Amino acid sequence: MLFMKPESPDRQLIALLDRVAQADEPALRELYELTSSKLYGVAIRVVTNREWAEDVLQEAFFNIWRIAGDYKATLSPPMAWMALVVRSRGLDFLRRRASDRADLMQELDDVISDTVAGDSPNPMDTTQASEQAWALHQCLGRLEHKQREVVSLAYLRDLSHGELAEQLKLPLGTVKTWIRRGLEQLRGCMARFA
């Protein structure tokens, strides 16, 4: 056949991860070019600071270089897997910093309040996202903005109800209700994509 069907982003990324697992440096470069903007976005959301996010992205990619072989054992879409590597490096980074600095929470506090206060209609970006992410995007899109933010932040920053309430300056009951309703609505919606 003369014309090849363009590869799905997932398949292209999986092929690259495969090559990275064989210590193929150009493949890592290609992977970086395709995913770094997305993953840097994740890092910024987790650590809330661009400079820290660069450190996190660097650590995450070096980590991906070393553990790309593990990807095969997972059933996640490749972008979701890489985003989880970034999230987990980001959470490590925050824990390291938190032990250094007591005022971290104050900083986070301010940034998160800003994030949630800004009621932008739909900040999500589905470029390079997997089909699974697309489904989640559709379902999250049906939540109210604030509910969506609270669910996303709880997940991305690994925060408890209490921590969310404190940082967002919302009553604990409100946070609990938003999360419960958010998850309930997601549940109904995601079931249709299963």
Next chain:
Amino acid sequence: MNIQNNPSLMDQLAASYALGTLRGGARRRFETLARDNATLRAAALVWQSRLSSVAELQPQEAPSPVVWQRIENLVRADKEARAMQAARVAPGAVGWWSSLGLWRGGAAAGALATVVAVVVGLNVNGRLSGQVSELTAKLTATPEIEYVAVLTDDKASASLLVTFDPKNKTLVLKRVGNFREPPDKSLELWALPPGAGAAAKSLGVMGADSVARLNVADTDMRRVPALAITLEPKGGVPPGTAATGPLLFKGALIETPK
């Protein structure tokens, strides 16, 4: 309450478990139940997989080109270290760093240097990590600085920060650890050779101050894989001779973005 007869509650708990908001005793009870109950376990896995896509949906932003350069440095160092490990024969009776023969084996020295580079890259200790970020920030702000090294002891604690300014042909050494040499000794800085068959070159001797500035030609710095500090008699070894004392600190020389 027996949640096993309540599918909707089971799913709700699985969702909170995956989201991370189920905490403390409730989380532990959920985990205990899930070990015995395949439905619950499956529900938790489904939710973990669904929520993992939250990370995919965040707004994009292009990182600074510096980040790739840093990753590339780490990856190259890692590749060399792996290659050396594969090629390495069983180490003999000669102590690695006390033997100067090693320094003439540029490849082996490179391997150790890269191990150090990897350690630096992994930011194994918070303090080192802070110093590396600080240096990186400084470097971005000061384009004249072209090379940097963090020299560490055998426990990967940073002891000296080294920057090279090619415009002024100055190497700046800054003590950051607690190490103080005895009064009758000096710390001598060596550039490890870029290839096999060459000897380490002395770059100068540090005084007792916490900062030292050494004048070096930029040709001395080019293609140097790593820097090392040995403990020498006061004032250093005679020019042109090899190191005599033990190796104290070492670290990869990292080229910084221009």
